[in-house]
Amino acid sequence: MLRRCARLLRTTGALCGPKRGRSFSSEVLHVDHSLPNPSWNEDMRLLFDQFMKKSEDGSWKRLPSYKYNPTERIEDVKIFFPDAKLLKEQMSQAQLFPRSLGEGVGFEYAMFHNHVEDRTVCIFQGGPHLQGAPGFLHGGAIATMIDSTLGMCAILTGGIAMTANLNINFRRPIPLCSVVVINCQLDRVEGRKLFVSCNVRSMDEKTLYSEATSTFVKLDPKKKIDIRASGAFYTNLQ
Numbered sequence: 338m339l340r341r342c343a344r345l346l347r348t349t350g351a352l353c354g355p356k357r358g359r360s361f362s363s364e365v366l367h368v369d370h371s372l373p374n375p376s377w378n379e380d381m382r383l384l385f386d387q388f389m390k391k392s393e394d395g396s397w398k399r400l401p402s403y404k405y406n407p408t409e410r411i412e413d414v415k416i417f418f419p420d421a422k423l424l425k426e427q428m429s430q431a432q433l434f435p436r437s438l439g440e441g442v443g444f445e446y447a448m449f450h451n452h453v454e455d456r457t458v459c460i461f462q463g464g465p466h467l468q469g470a471p472g473f474l475h476g477g478a479i480a481t482m483i484d485s486t487l488g489m490c491a492i493l494t495g496g497i498a499m500t501a502n503l504n505i506n507f508r509r510p511i512p513l514c515s516v517v518v519i520n521c522q523l524d525r526v527e528g529r530k531l532f533v534s535c536n537v538r539s540m541d542e543k544t545l546y547s548e549a550t551s552t553f554v555k556l557d558p559k560k561k562i563d564i565r566a567s568g569a570f571y572t573n574l575q
């Protein structure tokens with residue numbers, strides 16, 4: 338597995354150090370990063386193909402993913418985050434966190450959503466820059482992918498929502514550069530609260546790596562989100 342990681346670092350050029358003066362052309366920004374790339378290993382490709390097959394009858398849908406926010410709910414996002422465009426300097430640098438690392442070295446993933454069953458699946462290959470304990474993924478990297486997948490599940494089933502609470506049990510360490518499957522579902526809805534849960538398993542489903550439960554809260558359209566205010570981020574409109 339570690340040899341595979343070293344090969345990945347060489348092929349992606351990650352050992353050459355950071356690129357200076359990087360500018361994002363619109364071509365780069367509009368690349369759909371949830372499609373296979375040369376850094377994906379065989380397992381990742383196999384799972385991707387399996388889910389693409391499942392998507393043929395329309396029950397599952399692949400979710401495209403870009404460096405910039407977000408998905409099909411972009412109009413809703415503009416309603417809740419109208420001030421985001423005011424922070425021009427910072428926002429020109431802003432990128433979706435799990436898409437902010439170079440190809441193959443960080444978060445390689447693709448998500449699929451089942452609208453009938455309210456389920457979201459993420460196939461995830463964690464690259465060599467996500468190391469925690471030697472040879473294994475960092476817990477924060479695992480939490481990031483769990484939060485992102487639970488978030489997509491909550492948002493696609495309930496509307497624009499933010500993580501209010503996230504509980505994770507880390508059962509087994511995840512080997513670096515291996516492929517895992519994050520299986521999320523919407524458990525129940527109570528008012529604006531969306532209760533979602535997930536497990537993270539090996540490709541053959543034999544190893545349970547992590548389990549998580551989370552509460553997302555749907556944003557209240559009657560409250561204004563002020564991105565510039567410190568501490569008063571979310572205030573009543575009245």
Ligand SMILES: CCCCCCCCCCCCCC(=O)SCCNC(=O)CCNC(=O)[C@H](O)C(C)(C)COP(=O)(O)OP(=O)(O)OC[C@H]1O[C@@H](n2cnc3c(N)ncnc32)[C@H](O)[C@@H]1OP(=O)(O)O
Pocket residue numbers: 406407408414484485488489492497498499500501502528529530552554555556557571
């Ligand atoms: C994010 C959208 C963009 C889309 C991008 C797609 C990217 C991919 C996805 C990426 C995904 C990544 C996603 C991320 O990383 S989101 C980033 C991490 N999350 C945050 O920064 C959220 C910070 N918190 C807040 O802004 C507010 O507290 C929120 C908005 C959550 C609620 O403030 P609001 O003023 O609206 O709510 P309320 O006080 O009227 O309460 C309403 C109800 O909620 C219940 N409650 C509240 N808090 C908690 C709690 N902690 N546990 C359990 N329950 C809680 C409360 O009891 C009440 O229940 P009830 O009394 O009615 O029964």
